[in-house]
Amino acid sequence: MAKLYSRKKLVPQLMLPKKETVYFLLNFSKALTTNRIGNVLIEIIAN
Amino acid sequence: MANLVLPDAILVKNYISGDESALASLIDRHQSKIYRFVYSKVKDRDVSDDIFQDTFIKVIRTLKTKSYNEEGKFLPWVMRIAHNLVVDHFRKAKKMPFQRETEEYSIFNYLTDNALTVESQMITEQVEVDLKRLLDELPQDQKEVLVMRMYQDLSFKEIAELTGVSINTALGRMRYALLNLRKIIEKNQIILTI
Numbered sequence: 001m002a003k004l005y006s007r008k009k010l011v012p013q014l015m016l017p018k019k020e021t022v023y024f025l026l027n028f029s030k031a032l033t034t035n036r037i038g039n040v041l042i043e044i045i046a047n
Numbered sequence: 048m049a050n051l052v053l054p055d056a057i058l059v060k061n062y063i064s065g066d067e068s069a070l071a072s073l074i075d076r077h078q079s080k081i082y083r084f085v086y087s088k089v090k091d092r093d094v095s096d097d098i099f100q101d102t103f104i105k106v107i108r109t110l111k112t113k114s115y116n117e118e119g120k121f122l123p124w125v126m127r128i129a130h131n132l133v134v135d136h137f138r139k140a141k142k143m144p145f146q147r148e149t150e151e152y153s154i155f156n157y158l159t160d161n162a163l164t165v166e167s168q169m170i171t172e173q174v175e176v177d178l179k180r181l182l183d184e185l186p187q188d189q190k191e192v193l194v195m196r197m198y199q200d201l202s203f204k205e206i207a208e209l210t211g212v213s214i215n216t217a218l219g220r221m222r223y224a225l226l227n228l229r230k231i232i233e234k235n236q237i238i239l240t241i
Contacts, residue, residue: 015083017099022074025103029070034111041112 055121063110074103077122081129088133098136102129174239184231189224192217 028045035042053061055073062069081102086095105128109115115124163171182190191210195201201209207217232239 014079015086016079017082017096021096021100022078025074025100025107026067026071028104029107029111030067032107032111034108036112043108 056117056119059110059115059117059121063113063115070107073121077125080122081125084126085129085133089136094136098129098132101132105132177237177239181228181231181237185224185227189220189227192220193224193228196221 031046033044033046035044053069053072055076058069058073062073078099082095082099085098085102086092089095089098102125106125182193185193188210192206195206195209196203203214203217203221207214210217212220231237
């Protein structure tokens with residue numbers, strides 16, 4: 001039977017960002033509203 | 048109950064319409080792939096988190112401003128943003144390399160500081176004060192030439208014109224000034240070194 005060669009994985013299969021990072025992104029998205037007036041784009045981040 | 052798996056295009060459309068949970072689904076679905084991609088380049092978890100965060104901030108901004116064109120390529124688009132941010136990270140790191148001290152290697156073994164220490168500075172100032180006192184011991188004409196040459200950086204031609212003598216006389220006065228200074232220093236056993 002032929003030998004099976006497989007490339008060693010350099011990065012573990014399951015790697016996730018920190019929960020705080022994802023949490024921040026979701027909150028950022030909820031807080032952000034945008035308004036375009038002509039050529040001007042206004043971003044409002046509500047606290 | 049059937050589990051409905053919405054395609055990315057629908058989730059994006061829902062998110063743009065105001066459904067925040069669609070963003071959570073998108074992040075949940077793709078976070079591993081994007082994060083692993085970034086980590087495979089930068090090999091640092093904290094930096095990977097930063098780049099991941101910056102990637103999705105750009106995604107959120109683009110979707111919220113309705114600047115995104117849905118062509119069924121959401122993931123390749125996000126990966127492209129992540130890739131560009133990785134490139135930016137390396138460019139910045141190249142311009143401002145960050146050195147980490149380890150037991151084997153310390154940057155301070157190689158960095159030199161040519162500035163005078165406080166002690167050297169104090170000695171220099173003391174030497175200058177002593178030198179000024181010695182100059183006062185010289186005859187006036189010799190002192191004048193020496194001061195003009197050393198402290199005012201005038202040429203002998205300029206000194207000769209200002210003092211109303213010939214250049215040779217100015218040169219001679221300078222020579223005698225230095226000889227007399229050496230005699231005074233030797234006679235009084237003064238040390239003037241930094």
